[in-house]
Amino acid sequence: MHETVTWSEDNCPRSPRFDDVYRSRNGGLLQAQTVFLGGCQLPHRWSAAPQFCILETGFGLGLNFLATWHMWQSDPQRCTRLHYVAIEAYPVPAADLLRSVQALDPPNPALVALAAELAVAWSGLRPGLQNFEFANGAVRLTLAIGEVLPMLQQLTCVADAIYLDGFNPVKNPEMWSQTTLEAVAAHCRPGSVLASYSVAAPVRRVLSGAGFVVKRCPGIPPKWQRLEARFEPAVR
Ligand SMILES: C[S@@+](CC[C@H](N)C(=O)[O-])C[C@H]1O[C@@H](n2cnc3c(N)ncnc32)[C@H](O)[C@@H]1O
Secondary structure, three states: OOOOOEEOOOOOEEEOOOOEEOOOOOOHHHHHHHHHHHOOOOOHHHOOOOEEEEEEEOOOOOHHHHHHHHHHHHOOOOOOEEEEEEEEOOOOOHHHHHHHHHOOOOOOHHHHHHHHHHHHHHOOOOOEEEEEEEHHHOEEEEEEEOOHHHHHHHOOOOEEEEEEOOOOOOOOHHHHOHHHHHHHHOOEEEEEEEEEOOOOHHHHHHHHHOOEEEEEEEOOOOOOEEEEEEEOHHHO
16 A cells, blocks of 8 residues: 655645645644544443444544544443444555654554554555454454445445544545535434534535534634534434
8 A cells, every 4th residue: 555645844744645634733633532532422422332333534544543442442431342434545554654653742652552553454455345353353443445435335334423534625525525425424323423624614515415413613723613413314
């Protein structure tokens, strides 16, 4: 897997293909924790559940996955099984997955250790769907390696929570199109929650049309707002 990632002097990862950053320049982990985990009310929502499924569009450097796995590991009320399903068309080299967590400030040795486990699985990655197991099988990662829409159509999971994490919708419109977000909605049940850093008006409009009740919440710098939504198709 050979997607090029460039790193700035202050260790911010960037995609030359999309001319955008993989995460917020001043605090990727805080963004994962606040926008995605917080936006989906985790860990509260998986509390004591037998199984909890998260669907992510845009696996990227795996930081959201690693932050979620770490929260699960640290939570005495965690769900019995965590199923994390993520779509990615342009997988990065394992070395960038590792650098991504080694570059965190402040250092986070726990995430570095989890990333090392992920990097071992990553070495066998190929196009299509594949499953990896961690934590003695309690954490399952399904990676859907391919274009977002056909991968969404191929997946059969029902998601309790969704992370929408494509690049900026202006630079990466396929990740936020009406067809894509309707295909995301097809994996939801009433009450599924969704989180994103993007509060762009077209994204909110399409999500509302697809059956989500959408709200803007206070964000973290440099973004002042973030998005939370709940799938309530009957409310439309
Ligand atoms: C902002 S990054 C995701 C960051 C990631 N969630 C993390 O925690 O590191 C967006 C990702 O979406 C992927 N992507 C962009 N367009 C795509 C498409 N059409 N289909 C599938 N993945 C796509 C990019 O390759 C990139 O890895």
